[in-house]
Amino acid sequence: MADASSPQPSSPQPVAPSDDQHAFVVRQLGKQFGPKIAVNGIDLDIPAGSFYGLVGPNGAGKTTAMSMMTGLLRPDHGKVWVHGIEVWEQPGAAKRIMGVLADGVRLFDRLSGEQLVTYSGLLRGMDRELVAERTRDLLRVMDLNEDAGKPVVDYSAGMTKKIALAAAMIHVPKVLVLDEPFEAVDPVSAANIRQILQQYVASGGTVIVSSHVMDLVQRMCDHVAIIAQGNVLAAGTVDEVRGERSLDETFVELVGGDGPGEGLTWLRT
Numbered sequence: 001m002a003d004a005s006s007p008q009p010s011s012p013q014p015v016a017p018s019d020d021q022h023a024f025v026v027r028q029l030g031k032q033f034g035p036k037i038a039v040n041g042i043d044l045d046i047p048a049g050s051f052y053g054l055v056g057p058n059g060a061g062k063t064t065a066m067s068m069m070t071g072l073l074r075p076d077h078g079k080v081w082v083h084g085i086e087v088w089e090q091p092g093a094a095k096r097i098m099g100v101l102a103d104g105v106r107l108f109d110r111l112s113g114e115q116l117v118t119y120s121g122l123l124r125g126m127d128r129e130l131v132a133e134r135t136r137d138l139l140r141v142m143d144l145n146e147d148a149g150k151p152v153v154d155y156s157a158g159m160t161k162k163i164a165l166a167a168a169m170i171h172v173p174k175v176l177v178l179d180e181p182f183e184a185v186d187p188v189s190a191a192n193i194r195q196i197l198q199q200y201v202a203s204g205g206t207v208i209v210s211s212h213v214m215d216l217v218q219r220m221c222d223h224v225a226i227i228a229q230g231n232v233l234a235a236g237t238v239d240e241v242r243g244e245r246s247l248d249e250t251f252v253e254l255v256g257g258d259g260p261g262e263g264l265t266w267l268r269t
């Protein structure tokens, strides 16, 4: 029996990373909404220069985790460092080195696409001419030139995703955190965006994407974490996580793919 006078093992304390090898270090990060534990004290180590996929079923806690990692949603507990900067201690410094495509966060959608991207650059304190030059490039690669003058509120879902992505990139952050960047985006634009992100990673940047599309994550990412019910079930390089199987098979096995049983017996024609 443990001696009551001897020191008791304390719960693991978040430890600040002392190196710059990690874009993100996440320790014991948690969030609860009423009775629902959305994120259950997760740990993640995201190497600098990696293309990192966060995958999980609907409601797994991906958006909640990403929001806490990027300073958009205050955690109940735990800590996050981005390139060694503690996000909730130094939010200004942390946000300066991040570009974020958030899910469900309202944009200034009365602005035109061009104005929105320009505004993002100017808010970051960038030089006006540089902003104009990069805005032109971003609108071109996102295939939004023709709609540059249209209010974002009138954009389609895919166009809105692309303009928000452009706004997240204009200041050349060290880390891009993108929640479902390809959702609703057409295949040609998605291929362009993938190529841009791959070049960005090759130049030393880090990309973290959430996605439900396992095939895409397997092809595009070098690291992956599988999240379900607020817990990290597996994390590492894509090859470590999937082993001999496809990522899709690993995902279904880890997350549980019993299927709907008899399904909807009445939905027959």
Ligand SMILES: Nc1ncnc2c1ncn2[C@@H]1O[C@H](COP(=O)(O)OP(=O)(O)OP(=O)(O)O)[C@@H](O)[C@H]1O
Residues within 6 Å of the ligand: 033, 036, 037, 038, 056, 057, 058, 059, 060, 061, 062, 063, 064, 065
């Ligand atoms: N603001 C909120 N209030 C109450 N519950 C919330 C809130 N945000 C998220 N949740 C709940 O937390 C859980 C995790 O949600 P989250 O949006 O993080 O999942 P997700 O993995 O991003 O899902 P999806 O892939 O469907 O976007 C869900 O059960 C969701 O209903």
